Amino acid sequence: MSFTEVSHEEKTPAGRCLGPDPELHRPCRPHQRCGPRPDHRDHARPPAEPGHGRSSARPGDHGDPVTTGAPLVLLVSSGQQLYREYLLSQLSGAFAVWLITDESVDWQAPYLTGTTRVAALDHEQVLAAARDVQAQRPVAGLLSWDERYIIVTADVADTLGLPGASPAGVRACRDKAASRDILRAAGLPQPHSRYCLTPDEAVTFAGRVGYPVVVKPRGMGASIGVARADSDADLRLRFQEAADSSLQGAAAFQHGALVETFLTGPEISVDGRVVAGQFEALWVARKSVGLPPHFEETGHVVDAADPLLTDPGLQDVLQRAHTAAGFQDGMTHTELKLTPAGPVIVEINGRLGGDLIPHLATLATGLRPGQLAGEVATRRAGEATRTVCQSAAIAFRYPDADLTVDRVTLPELALPEDYAGQCVALAAPGAALGLPPSAFVGRAAYAVVTGPDAQTCRALSETLAQAVTVQARLSAPELAPV
Structure with missing residues (x-):
């Protein structure tokens, strides 16, 4: 295994779709339509060799996003490009990143110092890959924001003596049944x-x-x-x-x-960091759900000035819950219902939130969640400095029926002064989209709006998302708008 150190260049590869990182895209202004399109290339994986896989050094012709000598972190799985690229971009701005993955590397390459391809992301192969990298240079931390791999990441970090949530702590989050018992035993209200x-x-x-x-x-x-x-x-x-x-x-x-x-009341999520067992709330997202009787997450809004960030009752519940779970070091995404009797935890997730919620946090507060995750994983956490104070909302466009996409057409943006927006297609031509129970998270597009007022951002994002047109093949051969 070998890798190449290259110098940092403040540029991005020409012609690449960089995803929704506000520092990589110019802000979308009113009357402007923008947003990356899905990558339609075939991402079928060639078979990987058994054992701890193949490794490759990062090519030196992409422009390295980190400076020489930056601490090295191992990332287990990058997640999907349209939902997670901004996190990898932020992480690579402060750390050298080595990706351990069971998939071929494509869009991730410009952000990486190196990669190890394994046949499966199980404990033995991830551990062997990490030890191979450790044999060549110091590894400062190990992390994952992919729900599927947070347990193996915590286990390997523990084996290597690296900071982490703790094996017990991450299992207390991942196993919803065990989590209920743990929180109830700690005296926290639970259904x-x-x-x-x-x-x-x-x-x-x-x-x-x-x-x-x-x-x-x-x-x-x-x-x-x-x-x-x-x-x-x-x-x-x-x-x-x-x-x-x-x-x-x-x-x-x-x-x-x-x-x-069933718990009554509005639902929120709180993303925070845990350092040596101490929880710090970083942002609150207020959730919209739809498609009953299911609970599809149709949108979120983050307000930098949300009063819940400083609510002592909520802070107490969150700290007690993380202490009860035994969560030591890492990022978490906690979902709660604000019931008439007070906040009740629905679940704790041992990783950053999905649905581009951390991206909303960057837009609303200036925080860089990918970098924050790296700092916690390497015990380098400092002050979480907010440089922006506004609101950001996202709304997802779902189909009206199960269908196969022919084309997604994004609307023209016509937003009030002081508000900016972006519409992004998530479904490529030929993609099959379904509604629960035949499929979940079957989204055609999303709209993001930023501005001074949270409720206005939410309303504008929902209007834009519903203005997305999806042409599709239904049971009849003709195309039908939905």
Whole structure:
């Protein structure tokens, strides 16, 4: 294995789609349409060699985003380009990044010092890859923002003596059933819940606690497989959906479903960093959900001046929850319901939030979540300095039916003064999009709006998202707008 050190250049490769990083794109002004299009190239993976895989040095002709001598971090999986590239860009601005992945490297290359290709992102192969890199140069930290790999990342960090969430801490986040028990034992308010292996067991439990109930897979994210049930018949149907959805996730969390009482009130998420067990809230996102009885996340808004950031009751709940989970060092994304009795944790995720929420935080506050994640992973966390104070909202365009995309047309932007926006197509021609329960997170496009008022940003982003036109092939051969 070898790699090449190259000097930092303040430029980006010509002709590349860089994703929604505000420092890589000029801000979109009113009456302007912009945004990257999906990469339509075939990303089929060639077979990897067994063992700890093939490694490659980063080519020196892309312009290195880090200075020579920057601390090296290992990143386990980069995630999808349109949802995670901005994080990799931010991380590589302060650290040398070595990617451990089971996929071929394409758009990630300009941000990397090196890569190791493994056949599978399991403990033994990730550990062997990390040790290979350690044999050549010091490794300051190991991290992942991919939900699928946060457990293996924590385990390998622990084995190597690197900072991390702790194996127990990250499992307390990943396993929703165990998380409920841990938080309840710590005296934190929790819904009545039970992990059920059969529909009959679920119906018996619901009969005891009363409807409505929420049914969810034990270990999935992004609200995949989550639905409300109002009767025994509903529950049997939703239980099977959740159990089927669980098969997409880690083997340890497959089969069965978690059934719990329905919590009332608006839903929020809080992204924060944990340093030596101490939690610090960094931003709050207020969530919009739709497509009932499922809970698809249709949008979010981040306000730099959100009063919840300094709410003592919320801070107490978050600190107690992270302490109970045993989470030591890392970034977390905690979802809560603001019930009439106070904030109740829905789940803690042991990584940065998805749905471009950290991107909204950058737009609203100036914080750089990718860099912050690297600082926590290497015990270099300093002051989280906010350089912007505004709001940012995102709204997703879902199809109206299950379909195959022919074309996504983005609207012209016509926004009020002091507001800026961006529309981005997520679905390429030929992509199959579906609605729950046939598919989850089946989005055609999104719209982001920034400006001084949070509710105005939300309303404008929703208007732009709904103005996206999706032409598609339905059951008939003709094209139909939806």
